[in-house]
Amino acid sequence: MTHFEQFWSRTVTATSTLPSLWDAAHAATLSAPELLLYRSNLLGSDLRVTNYGGGNTSAKLTHSDPLTGQDVTVLWVKGSGGDLGSMALDGFSTLYLDKLQQLKGLYRGLEHEDEMVGYLPHCTFNLNPRAASIDTPLHAYIPYAHVDHMHPDAVIAIAAAARSQELTAEIFGGEIGWLPWQRPGFDLGLKLEAVARSNPKLRGIMLGGHGVFTWGDTAQDCYETTLRIINRADEWLRATVTGPAFGGPACAPLAESERRTIAAALMPALRGKISATQPKVGHFNDSPEVLEFVCAKDRDALAALGTSCPDHFLRTKIRPLVVPFDPQQPDLPATLAALDDAVAAYRADYAAYYERCRRPNSPKMRDPNAVVYLVPGVGMITFAADKATARIAGEFYVNAINVMRGANGADRYVGLDEQEAFDIEYWLLEEAKLQRMPKPKSLAGQIAFVTGGAGGIGRATVESLLGDGAAVVLADIDADSLNATVQDFAKRFGKDRVTGVRVDVTDEASVTAGFEAAALAFGGVDLLVSNAGIASAAPVEETSLDLWNRNISVLTTGYFLVGREAFKVMKTQGTGGSIVFIGSKNALAASPNASAYCTAKAAELHLARCLALEGAPLGIRVNSVNPDAVLRGSKIWSGSWLQERAEAYNLSTDALEDHYRQRSLLKRSVYPEDIAAAVLFFCTGASAKSTGNILNVDAGNAAAFTR
Template identity: 55%
Template sequence: MDINAKTFRNVNYLWDHDHSKKLEGDELALFLYRSNILGADLRITNYGGGNTSCKTLEKDPLTGNTVEVMWVKGSGGDIGTLTREGIAGLYTERLRNLKTVYRGIEHEDEMVALFNHCIYDLNSKAPSIDTPLHGLLPFKHIDHLHPDALIAIAAAKDGQKITKEIWGDTMGWVPWQRPGFDLGLQLEKCLEENPGIRGIVLGNHGLFTWGDSSYECYINSLEVIDAAANYIEEKAEKRGPSFGGSRVESLPEDVRQEKAAMLAPVLRGLCSSEKAMVGHFNDTEAVLEFINSNDLERLAAMGTSCPDHFLRTKIKPLVLSIDTNYPLEDTEAILKMIEPQFEKYRKEYADYYESCKHPNSPAMRDPNPVVIIYPGVGMFTFAKNKQTARVASEFYVNAINVMRGSETISEYTALPRQEAFNIEYWLLEEAKLKRMPPEKPLSRKIAIVTGGSGGIGKAIADKLVAEGANVLLTDLDEKNLIEAMKSFNKDEASVAECDVTDENAIIKAYKKASIDFGGVDIIVHSAGLAISKPLEDTSVKEWDLLQDVLVKGQFLMVQHGVNIMKKQGRGGSIINIASKNGLVAGPNNVGYGTAKAAQQHMTRLLASELGKYKIRVNTVNPDGVIIGSKIWEGEWAEGRAKAYGISVDELPSHYAKRNLLNEIILPEDIANAVFSLCAILDKSTGNTINVDGGMANAFVR
C-alpha cells in the first residue's frame, strides 16, 4: 500500500523519508524523530501525555557483552519536544527480572525505586511509572498514546465490544487499572492470550501500539487511531446534534471577549484564595458546542476519564450560573453572585478528599477549580503559570472530544471517584510534584509595560519574564512590538499596540491582559519621549505632548489598572519610570523636567491613596541611559549635547564621568530596580530609587 498523507483522514502523516534516510543506522535518532512527529498532532496525544520507546543492542561497559537496552521517555517529558536528554536507558533484562521481586499490587509503589537498579545510561532522565509497560512487552518499538478518539472508545460504556467491532481480533483490551508494574504484567498477559495482535486498548486510559521499526510503529499507531476516529465520525453522521443540542446561544465573538475581559480578574481573585493563579481563556467552536449544550451539567459533573486529563484539570469544572445578559460592570454584585458558587465547589472538593483519602494520603491541595465554564461565553482555566493554564485548557478540550465521541457511539463513563483520587493523590505523583524546580520570584505575577519595545521598556520586560512574570508589552509601533516578541514565547508575553494618550487604547490593552493572562499585578509606565529646548523655543504642542505621554499616560494607566487590581483583591505594584530631571533644575529642559516632576509627585499621591488596597506605587529615576535607549536618538541627544557644550558622540562618557561611581547606566540597570520594587522591596511604597550612578544634586534627601 502506498502510505502517504492522503491515506489518513483524521491524523496527520508527517513522516519525511528523505529526513529519515539521513538517520538510518541511528535507532535512537529515529525513535526521537518518531516521538516528535507523533507529539506534533494533538489528535494523537496531548502535551506531556503518552510515552514512546525503542530497544537497541549495546555493549555492556562492565562485561563487554552485547545487551538489550530499552530507551523510553523519562518522567515529566513531552514526546513532541523530546530530546536525548529527556529519555531513560535501562537494561531490558534487569527490568524484566523485577518480576521475581514484585510483591503484588499493594506494594506497587516500591517498584519505582527499583527502576534505578536497571539503569544502563548514567545520564538517564528519571524513569516514569510507565517504564515497565514498555519493558515487559517484547517489541522493539512501542507507542503509548492518548488519542481523543481512542479514549472515547476506551471510556464508552461498552468499549471492549466496540474495540472488537472495529478491529476484530487484532486488538487486545485491558480494563482500567492504575499505571504501574502490575499494569505491565496485564499487558504481557493480554499479549500471551492474544498472539498476533497489533495493539492494546487500555480501558478509560489510552492505547499501546508497536512495530519492528520506528516507521512501522508510527504507521501502526496512525492506522489504529485513524480507524477509531473514522468509526466515530461515521456514527456521528447518523446521530443528532452532539451533547443533546444547544441549550444556550453563544454571544457574538466581540461580546464574548468583552465579558471575558471583565470577568477574568474577578475569577482570578477567587481562584487565588490560596495561591495566585494565571489565566487562559478559550471560546473556540469545540468549547462553545459543549458548554452551551443540554448535556453540559450531566457530563461536566461526571468528570474526566483519562488520568492525563484530570491531573491537569481537576476531576470536574465549575459551571457558572450567570445569565449571559447579566451586566458584569458591578464587581460587588458579581462577587455576591459567584462567590457562593466557588464556596460550594471548594466544599465539594473537600468532601471528595475526605471521603476518598487514605491514612497516608498527602494533605489536601488547593480546592479551587482549574476549569471554569461560562455558558454562552467561554471557558477559563487558571493555574500557576500561563503554560500550565493553557495546557489545562487543551486537556479539557481533549476531555470534551472524548465525551463527544463516547456519547456518539455509546454512553460516556468516567472513572469512579475513588480511582480518580488514587491517581490525583498518588504518593508517586506527590513525589513528582516535590521534584519540580522552585518557582521564580515573580512566578504567578502578570505585568504590563508601556513603551515595551523601546530600550528601557524592553529591558524591563526581559527582566520580568526572566524572573517568572507574564508580561503584556505595549507600544505605538506594531512592527517594533512584533520584533520585541521574538524574544519571548506565547506563554511568557503578548503585545498590544497602544498610544498611552488614548484612553480607549489603554482600555483595550488591559482587556488583552485580562484575556491573555487573567488580569494584572504589576504596572510599569515606561513609555516616554524627551524634548530638550529652552523656554522660548518650546512650543505649546511640544509641551502638551510631554504632558500627555508622561503624565496623562501615567494617570490613565494607573486609573484603569487599579480597577482590575481591585477586582482581583490581591494588591499590586505600580512603578513609574521618571527621571533625575524631575529633581534637578537644569537648562533647556522646562517641558521634560516639569512632566517628570509631575510623574514623581503623582506617584506619592497615589501611594497615599492606594495603600489601603495593598497597591504599592513607586518611582525609578534613571539618568544618562544613552546606550540602547530610543530617547537618545535624534533631537534630544543633540539638545543635551548642546546644553553641555559637547558632541553627541561624547555624551556616554560625559554622563559616566559626572556621576559619583563613574559608571555608564544601561537599560538593564533600570530593569533591576523595577524587579527589586516588584519582588524584594514588597513593603515599600511612595519611594524613589535613583539609578544614575550617584548624582548628589538628585539625592531625594
C-alpha cells in the same frame, strides 16, 4: 460534513485521516535509537495522536554491555516528564530487559505497587541519568520489539464509553484486545503481557477509559499500525455519531467582542479569588469546540462526570467549575457578585471529595480551587501556576470535550471513578515528584504590564522581569519595534511568558484596550511599570503650547491613564500589587531649556505619591525610579533630544555622555540595566514595606537628592 466532523479534530486539516509521514529514505540513514526518536517525534507532532507530554514509545534494542562486552537487550522507553513531539535522544530511559524481567520475582502484589518503582534505577543501562517513568513495566513486558502507547481523542472516546469492551470488538475485530481501567503500574504490565502472549494475532490492546497500546516488529510497522488503529476509530465515530452533540445547543455563543469583554472582566476577578496561597496565570479559549460544549444542553451533567483519561485528569482536576452566567440574559455585574459563592461551593465540594476518598497515608489536601472554568456562551478559562500550564490544561480539557462528544454520541460517556481519580491525584509517587520540583522564582505567577516596552529602559526592564519569573505584557506605540521585541523575548523565554499590545498612553480607549488584552492573555496585572516617555527641549519663550501639551499628555496624563487602569485591575483582584513610575532627575532638579519636560516629570512624581496614599489600604505599592542621562539604548536620545541637550550645554553630541558622567558624584555612566535593577527591587518582596518612595539611579546628583 456532519456536525460531528466539523468539530472532531483539534488539528485543522482538509481531512481528519492521519497520513503516514514516514520517510523511508531518511529512516534508512538512522541508527536504531534514532529510529525510535524519529517515530516518537512524528507521533508527538500531531495532537490528534497524543496530547502534550502524553503517550509513550519504546524499542527493545541490542547493545554491547559496557562491563562484559556481550550483547544484551536494552529497553529504550520515553523517560519521566518528556514530550514525544519535542524530545531528543536524552529523553529516553535505557534499562536492561533481563533485569526488568527479574523484577517479577520481587513483586508482592497490588498493595506493593509503588515499591517496584524504587527498583527501576537498579535496572539502568550505561548509567543513563534519565529517570524511568511509571509506564516502564507496561512496555517492558509486551513481547514485541516496538511499542506505542497513545491517547488519541478518537480512541479514548471508545475507551470511555460504557460499552467500551463490546465496541472495541465491534470496531477492531480480533486485532485489538481490551483491558478494564487500571492505574498504570507493575500489575498492569503483567496483564498486558498475558493478553498479548495469549493471542498472537493482536496488534494492540485498548485500556478502558485510558488509551491504546499498539506494537510491531519494526519501527515503521509500529508507527503505521498506530496510525491505522487511530484512523479506524475516527472513521467509525464519523459514521456512527451523526446527531447533535451534547444534547444539542441550549444557547448561542455571544459575539466575539462580547465574549472578549466578558472574559477580560471575569479573569481578574476569578484570579484574585483563587490566588490567596499561590498567584495564578490564566488562559482563555473560545474555540468552536469549547463554544459548542459550553452552550450545550448536557454541559452541566457531562462536566460533573469529570474526565476519563488520567492524563486529562491530572491536568484539569476532578471537574470544572461552571460560572453562573446566562448568555441569553447577560448580567455581568450579577455574575461577578456571584463568583464568591460559586468558588466557595467548588472548594467545599473539593474538600468533601478529599475527605471521602483520602487514605491513611494520603498527602494533605492541595489547592481546592478549580483549574477549568466554563462560561456559558463565552468560552473556557483555565488557571495554573504559569501560562504554559494553564494553556495546556485547557488543551487537555478540549481533549476531554472531544472524548465526551464521541463517547456520548456513540454510547454513553463514563468518567473516571471518583476513588480512582483521587488515588491518581494524591498518588504518593506523584507527590514525591511535586516535592522534587525546583523552588519557583520570586516573580513566578506575577503578571507585569510595561509601557514603552520596546525602548531601551523598557526592554531592559522586561528582560529583568522575565528573568525573575514574571509573565510580561509589553505595551508600546511603535508597532514594528514592539513586534520585533516581543518575538525576540518569545524566542528566549518562551511564547507563553510574553505578549505585546500596541498602546497610545494618551488615548483612554487605547489604554483600556491594552489592559483588557493583558487580562485575556494572562488573567490580570500585578505589576505596572509606567515607562512610556518623550523628551523635548526649548527655551521657555520658544516652547509652543503644542509642545507643552504633548509633554503633559504623555508624561502626566499618560501615567494617570495607565495608573488608573492598573488600579482598577488590582482592586478587582484584591491581591495588592506594585506600580513603578519611571521618572527623571529632571523631576527634582530643573534643567535649562526643558520647562515642559521638567514640569511634566515633576507632576508624574506627585501623581505617584497620590496613588501611594490611595493604594496602601489595598496593598498596592507605588514607587518611582528616577534615571538620569541614560543615553545608550534609550529611544528618547534617537531624536532631536540628543542634539538639544548637547546645545544646552554648548557641547558636541559625542561629548554629552562624558559630560553627564563627569557631572555625577560617582563619575559613572548609567545604563538601562541599572534602571531595570531598581524596578525589579520595587516589584519583588524585597521592597514589600516600601511605598511612596523615590529611588534615584543617576550616579549621584546632589541637586536631585530627595531629602
